Amino acid sequence: MAPTPPSRPRLPLRPLLLSLPLLSLLLLLLIHRPHPSPPPPLLATATATRRDDEPAPRRAASSLAPKATTTTTLAHVVFGIASSRRTLPLRLPLLRLWLRPPARAFLFLDGPAPAAAAASEPLPPNLRFCVSSTDASRFPYTHPRGLPSAVRVARIAKELLQLDDHHHATPPPPRWLVLADDDTAFVLPNLLHTLSRYDWREPWYLGARSESAAQNAWHGFAMAYGGGGIAVSWPLAARLARVLDSCLLRYPHLYGSDARIHACLAELGVELTHEPGFHQIDLHGDISGLLRAHPLTPLVSLHHLDHVYPLYPGMDRATAVKHFFRAANADPARILQQTVCYDHSKAITVSIAWGYSVQVYKGNVLLPDLLAVQKTFVPWKRGRNATDVFMFDTKHYPRDECKRAALFFLKSISSGEGKIKSDYTRQLPRKCSPNLIPLRNLHQIKVASEPLHLVPGKALRRHCCDVVSSSSETNMDVNIRKCKEDELIAMHS
Structure with missing residues (x-):
């Protein structure tokens, strides 16, 4: 016969009954405790850190959501182009060749545009003439080899943002400011592809150095050369415009407008992000060797085309550039x-x-x-x-x-x-x-x-x-x- 197991000790009944109401109260508190709401999405951080090939995170519908999720197009790009009354008639054919809507362009001159400038052919509908308003006496220029017009050209980044055109409901608000010379030619689809790789809400400063090591040693390795084009995200351009004049007073010894813009952006804590598709072309003669070994990055811009031989032998410069853009328009990414x-x-x-x-x-x-x-x-x-x-x-x-x-x-x-x-x-x-x-x-x-x-x-x-x-x-x-x-x-x- 199996032995009888020892009995368990009994708990006192009275303390157990007294603890039941307390346990019930704690249970009710746990059931009805309010759950904390999730933290608000970090819109800027999430957008800036995700990979370009990932879809944008879903967000609750709001008035800001469409602007935050729409793809950047040429309608979001504004060009500030430096020119002069003397060079304008020579450069308008090039501008007509590459500049087209919906990108917007403001061409800044040192005086009213000559009446004959648009006599031969109509101007691009998205191009507006502006007269620079620089007061030379306010901004000293002491560089022994440069041109005082560099101050006027640098201030385009300020004067353009003071215009009313880019605040209209149609077209959309700008996302990028691109500064260039009137002898710079852009392949617009490739420029757009390059800009689309960056979050325009962040402080981006894009461009390329000179091809010449000597030019970089003389003017600086850390700046974007203006002839190749300087791309600045619009929020950063707004900050630059607010501080630009004070910066110009501190840098009268610099050579060009691009050096002054770089100095001001450096003071704002922003460094250049190098994009090799921008080309200053600080070269002379036959640049075919450079063009035949272009890097994998898409071609964005070419500068100084009137300082080099025609791109194709047996043609004049204007005809050669038109011939080049026939190919660029047929397949921009492959040019x-x-x-x-x-x-x-x-x-x-x-x-x-x-x-x-x-x-x-x-x-x-x-x-x-x-x-x-x-x-x-x-x-x-x-x-x-x-x-x-x-x-x-x-x-x-x-x-x-x-x-x-x-x-x-x-x-x-x-x-x-x-x-x-x-x-x-x-x-x-x-x-x-x-x-x-x-x-x-x-x-x-x-x-x-x-x-x-x-x-x-x-x-x-x-x-x-x-x-x-x-x-x-x-x-x-x-x-x-x-x-x-x-x-x-x-x-x-």
């Missing part, structure tokens, strides 16, 4: 993008600067050698003390034309069935006997590609290309395509 392919069967290397030129080399040229910039140009500052040092990798360009690659320049461009076809014709060397001309029978190259679409937040990768097997000794067909996942851009045996 000047370098694509390299190798044909092992023919032992040739093909380097394409889309919309501009094609080079064909005999033999295997390694990709890093093709990515370096050929020194076809000369420094901006010439003379005994000029330095031949630049802000990118350079490669010697043979003086002997017989030792250069076969060179082709854009002739025409067309599109259809989702493809863009660009044709390039041979520029034969002038000082080379026929039997020494490399690939002398090759006269035309046709390149087929699909439009290149850029997505903010997505990494850029160079495209690949194939030489079509049906190509002949006189004509070559090339197809540009996306590279496969593990594909190498190299000569394969």
